Amino acid sequence: MTQPIQASLRKSTSKSNSPQRRALRRLLRHRAAVAGGILLIFLILIAIFAPWLAPKRFDEGDLLANYAPPSAKFPMGADFLGRDLLSRLIYGTRISLTVAFLGAFFAFTVGLIYGVVAGYYGGRLDSLMMRIVDVLYAFPSLLFIILLMITFKTGFGGTVVHGWLFQLITNLDSRMGGVFLIIVGISVTSWVGMARLTRGMALSLQKSDFIQSAVALGARDSRIIFRHLVPSLIGPLLVRVTLAIPGFIATEAFLSFIGIGATPPTPSWGIMIAEGFKAMRSHPHLAIYPGIALAMVMLAFNFLGDGLRDALDPHSR
Amino acid sequence: MITFIFRRTLAIIPVLFVISLITFLLMHAVPGSPFATEDKPLPPQIQENLEAYYHLDETLVQQYMRYMGNALRGDLGPSYMQRTRTVNDIIRDHLPPSFVLGLLALLVAIILGIPIGVVSALRQNTWIDYFAMLLAIAGVSVPAMTLGPLLIWGIALELHLLPVARWGTWQQAILPALTLGLGHAAVIARLTRASMLQVIHEDYIRTAHSKGLSEARVVIKHALRNALIPVVTVLGPLFAALVTGSMVVEQIFAIPGLGRYFIDSVSSRDYPVIMGTTLLFSVMLVVSNLAVDLSYTLIDPRIRLDQAK
Secondary structure: OHHHHHHHHHHHHHHOOOHHHHHHHHHHHOHHHHHHHHHHHHHHHHHHOHHHHOOOOOOOOOHHHOOOOOOOOOOOOEOOOOOEHHHHHHHHHHHHHHHHHHHHHHHHHHHHHHHHHHHHHOHHHHHHHHHHHHHHHHOOHHHHHHHHHHHHHOOOOOOOOOOHHHHHHHHHHHHOOOHHHHHHHHHHHHHHHHHHHHHHHHHHHHOOHHHHHHHHOOOOHHHHHHHHHHHHHHHHHHHHHHHHHHHHHHHHHHHHHOOOOOOOOOOOHHHHHHHHHOOOOOOOHHHHHHHHHHHHHHHHHHHHHHHHHHHHOHHHO | OHHHHHHHHHHHHHHHHHHHHHHHHHHHHOOOOOOOOOOOOOOHHHHHHHHHHOOOOOOHHHHHHHHHHHHHOOOOOEOOOOOOOEHHHHHHHHHHHHHHHHHHHHHHHHHHHHHHHHHHHHOOOOHHHHHHHHHHHHHHHOOHHHHHHHHHHHHHHHOOOOOOOOOOOHHHHHHHHHHHHHHHHHHHHHHHHHHHHHHHOOHHHHHHHHOOOOHHHHHHHHHHHHHHHHHHHHHHHHHHHHHHHHHHHHHHOOOOOHHHHHHHHHHOOOHHHHHHHHHHHHHHHHHHHHHHHHHHHHHOOOOOOOOOO
């Protein structure tokens, strides 16, 4: 008699009422978040299937068709070199999403590890680690990224670069169309905020009953960290990192726009806006379409992050 | 309190030191010479003379000490590209438009953001609230390089209501100020709403209501005053965003400000100008963050100074 009841109890707690399930339900009820999620999936699919979706190559122009108006041949028109705007927009999703996910990945992992180490072990190590973070936090990160770009991207007029590290970095960067260094810059700066947040939460979680009881039961450090601490940290961190992604995307577009980010002919939307803007009076769509694409990606992440916050971190509202 | 201000002010010195050091080292790590290119080499004698003139033949430490010594006395050195102007001249000429633009954008952000946030909170969960917050999320997601061309196209090119670009008249200031300010208005609106919602449910608001005060008086004198405290905290980061945002906006609207000049000096590799402007921006950022920290503790006495982070 008791067996089935227990079984059904276990079933109900594990299937329909676990915290994950509840969070998922809250997320799915959030209409904006669902819209953001769908938009994001749509954009990811575009990025993956870009070679099949794009009618033309992104880097091949037809000089006779420069500034061609939208037509059957060029669905959204052609840019100043006669390159198909639609194809470049489609390939551009790859740039933005790469920056978004890699930037988020590094910010998340480095911030989590650094914050947990500082928060959990505490003491002198903690104050040293946090002193470093405080200095970095006060550092204007975008200015730092700009300086990094200038140093690595603009040698003086074709000077031969020496030093194996310098060469390795510039090689990798030119292979990735200039995006590698942007991701490095974003990763180097964005983990700092995450580390601060993680450390603060780790500190307060340590005083919580469930961790205190784990300590009392004689759990090893590794068990406390990986079974108790980290799982409680992931939710709020995920929210924070999702809401930081639009900033990463905007940073890439900004750097490319001012000419020290992605290198032409990479179809970065920032470059496309800068190039299209030169013909703003006669062909405004060349600057406006990539701008709308950029806003759409940022909107998707903002909607999703907002929904995640309501679902995973209900106290923060 | 005074020791707290003193401690915080002292704490920005190592930060500024690290910033100047990193800026200096990165600028000097750039390979090659600023005066010659690979395909147009200078005669060695001229190269040497130029380097001696700009003290580039000294050791890094000597150069850094010289630069910082001059910088602390307010002299940011010569420009490599414009031989007749110093970095100080350039900053003096180009900072005012940027400053005015930033101020106008800040006004746009506050004048639009706070009322929208308040109304949204007072009409929580009505269609007004939903619409305003949808607009706010959209506002946060539209960067200046999207909004600028859209405004130019719609308002200047199609409707001919305002000039397309350049700087000087008040009509020319409207579109750039909107481009730079609207996103921040959205941030402020969301924050004001959230903080207003917390405040309205406090006991002292109910007391104010039951005293028979008018709705407007309760909202403005009792609720808004307290709700604005968290809003002050975003003013620091907002200032940072205004500085960098102005680079894009000045470029788009052809405004002769410092942000635009910074971009130009990046593409012409005018290192003293890059370094000088970076230092100036950093000092302004760090100081504004400090000011926000301090004002935060002044406005809200509940924040214990030793805990304030």
